[in-house]
Amino acid sequence: MATMINQKTSVLGSLIAQNKDQILREWIAEMNDSARRGDLIKEVELRSQCARFLDLLAQGTAGAGTNVQSGAYDPMREMLGEISQSRAQQGFSAKETATFVFSIKRSLFTVIRDAFEKDPKTMAVEIWNATELLDGLGLYTTEVYLKAREERIRRQQEEMLELSTPVVKLWDGILALPLIGTLDSARTQIVMESLLESIVQTNSKVAIIDITGVPTVDTVVAQHLLKTVTAARLMGADCIISGVRPQIAQTIVHLGINLLDVTTKATLSDAFGLALQRSGFALVKPQKKEKQDQ
Amino acid sequence: MAVVSSESVPVANETDVVTVRRRVREVAGTLGLSLVDQTKVVTAASELARNTLLHGGGGTMELTTLNGPRLGIRLTFEDKGPGIPDIQLALRDGFTTGSGLGLGLGGAKRLVNEFEVVSRVGEGTKVTIVRWK
Amino acid sequence: MEKIPILRMGEFLLATIQVDMHDRLALALQDDLTTRISETGARGVLIDISSLEIVDSFIGRMLGNIAAMSRVLDAQTVVVGMRPAVAITLVELGMSLTGVKTALNVDAGMELLHSAVDGEREFYGSRI
Numbered sequence: 001m002a003t004m005i006n007q008k009t010s011v012l013g014s015l016i017a018q019n020k021d022q023i024l025r026e027w028i029a030e031m032n033d034s035a036r037r038g039d040l041i042k043e044v045e046l047r048s049q050c051a052r053f054l055d056l057l058a059q060g061t062a063g064a065g066t067n068v069q070s071g072a073y074d075p076m077r078e079m080l081g082e083i084s085q086s087r088a089q090q091g092f093s094a095k096e097t098a099t100f101v102f103s104i105k106r107s108l109f110t111v112i113r114d115a116f117e118k119d120p121k122t123m124a125v126e127i128w129n130a131t132e133l134l135d136g137l138g139l140y141t142t143e144v145y146l147k148a149r150e151e152r153i154r155r156q157q158e159e160m161l162e163l164s165t166p167v168v169k170l171w172d173g174i175l176a177l178p179l180i181g182t183l184d185s186a187r188t189q190i191v192m193e194s195l196l197e198s199i200v201q202t203n204s205k206v207a208i209i210d211i212t213g214v215p216t217v218d219t220v221v222a223q224h225l226l227k228t229v230t231a232a233r234l235m236g237a238d239c240i241i242s243g244v245r246p247q248i249a250q251t252i253v254h255l256g257i258n259l260l261d262v263t264t265k266a267t268l269s270d271a272f273g274l275a276l277q278r279s280g281f282a283l284v285k286p287q288k289k290e291k292q293d294q
Numbered sequence: 295m296a297v298v299s300s301e302s303v304p305v306a307n308e309t310d311v312v313t314v315r316r317r318v319r320e321v322a323g324t325l326g327l328s329l330v331d332q333t334k335v336v337t338a339a340s341e342l343a344r345n346t347l348l349h350g351g352g353g354t355m356e357l358t359t360l361n362g363p364r365l366g367i368r369l370t371f372e373d374k375g376p377g378i379p380d381i382q383l384a385l386r387d388g389f390t391t392g393s394g395l396g397l398g399l400g401g402a403k404r405l406v407n408e409f410e411v412v413s414r415v416g417e418g419t420k421v422t423i424v425r426w427k
Numbered sequence: 428m429e430k431i432p433i434l435r436m437g438e439f440l441l442a443t444i445q446v447d448m449h450d451r452l453a454l455a456l457q458d459d460l461t462t463r464i465s466e467t468g469a470r471g472v473l474i475d476i477s478s479l480e481i482v483d484s485f486i487g488r489m490l491g492n493i494a495a496m497s498r499v500l501d502a503q504t505v506v507v508g509m510r511p512a513v514a515i516t517l518v519e520l521g522m523s524l525t526g527v528k529t530a531l532n533v534d535a536g537m538e539l540l541h542s543a544v545d546g547e548r549e550f551y552g553s554r555i
Contacts, residue, residue: 147363189515193330196511203531230523234514236507236530308449315447315481333481333512337520340483344450398484401520 013061026107068136088148101138180213212243242271296362334405335425350375471540477508507536
């Protein structure tokens with residue numbers, strides 16, 4: 001029974017090959033009806049994608065019937081994967097992307113119906129095969145699309161996290177890292193990476209971490225801060241934490257958080273002054289020269 | 295999850311621990327993991343390999359590359375040693391204690407995305423870790 | 428078995444670790460350094476780990492031991508050149524290496540050693 005079906009689906013393959021132009025024409029017409037997104041993809045490009053799809057479809061059915069996971073369908077899945085990923089990037093919706101595959105059904109069924117007009121049993125079998133085949137490919141397309149979208153969202157989230165942790169050089173060897181927003185573990189990783197890379201690039205010995213913009217400082221946030229400070233210290237840079245409001249100082253003592261021997265200052269400017277001192281700099285106000293009368 | 299390839303590395307002496315580090319770094323690099331992630335998984339592998347050697351009497355590491363849902367690397371360290379009597383205790387080294395007298399399981403756990411330890415006293419230990427890209 | 432070479436730079440010693448050490452090599456380094464400090468009366472040790480891509484808990488403990496043993500022999504230890512990825516990983520592992528002085532590179536490390544040693548000298552010198 002299984003062999004019979006395979007023989008018949010290579011029938012499907014040759015049907016497709018023989019009627020390629022007709023299927024192509026009707027398929028594209030069908031897609032035009034269901035919102036082809038001409039704004040996102042050119043007719044010429046779409047046509048060539050469809051033609052290639054049909055070739056690979058004929059090839060696949062000849063080789064492995066309707067088993068879309070098999071090796072004979074590798075080039076087909078690869079092509080669908082590419083199309084799907086690029087559609088995801090171009091801004092097509094999941095439905096619009098899957099429509100690429102599903103909209104071929106009508107034209108393919110027409111071809112099958114015409115070929116087996118006198119043989120309803122075979123017609124039924126082939127229509128089922130075609131359905132199974134296209135459903136499998138359509139679902140695969142959707143899967144790839146979803147993966148690509150998830151990946152894109154993940155990357156955007158990472159980029160946003162990076163943008164929100166800028167490291168600023170205040171002076172030779174002195175960096176400042178103004179933290180804005182909550183400090184969760186994902187953010188802490190990005191913060192550490194940015195800060196440490198900057199320390200290496202600028203050859204800095206002091207890093208001021210300003211937490212004025214961090215709304216709550218509890219044990220968890222304090223641990224994240226400590227991690228960052230420790231990592232910087234392991235590389236040879238000292239940290240000063242600034243922006244410690246009185247309430248935060250109270251919380252730290254109240255919760256028994258041990259900040260080791262990290263210096264903390266209320267304001268960024270205090271911290272900067274201390275950093276200059278520690279780096280061996282002294283700020284000198286030039287003396288006003290008395291105008292000497294002749 | 296889809297397995298792409300798998301290999302077995304013996305962990306029988308300290309040179310093997312170096313081999314473990316080298317091999318894991320090669321694979322992690324090929325998979326395209328970020329530098330920090332590569333460093334983390336190689337370091338975790340080093341910790342666990344040393345455990346297998348020193349506490350488990352030697353064993354093997356199974357290195358598997360995964361592709362589904364994402365690219366990833368999975369390492370399984372297995373030995374037929376004395377086993378871990380109290381797994382919860384072994385996992386519980388806090389952030390501030392770095393004395394390193396324990397098995398370092400808690401530390402290794404923080405370096406990876408997925409962590410599982412199965413151990414029976416008198417039979418052996420199996421630790422599996424996964425780092426996704 | 429290869430050994431990590433130890434160079435003498437004035438009253439300081441410099442060890443540059445460039446290979447992925449197996450445990451025995453690391454222990455050998457510990458021994459060699461303490462021996463050399465005794466032999467030369469060195470006041471400081473600089474350990475350059477800028478080539479190390481991986482520092483696990485064993486190497487971390489080794490660095491801590493070297494610092495502690497050197498201190499007993501009246502020498503300061505500075506570890507220089509830790510890579511960012513390594514620092515992040517060590518911190519996640521839970522190692523803070525509190526007994527170990529660190530610096531960004533060899534130059535900064537030398538400066539640190541000088542000021543540490545000279546500072547001591549000043550303090551003790553004034554009491555003689």
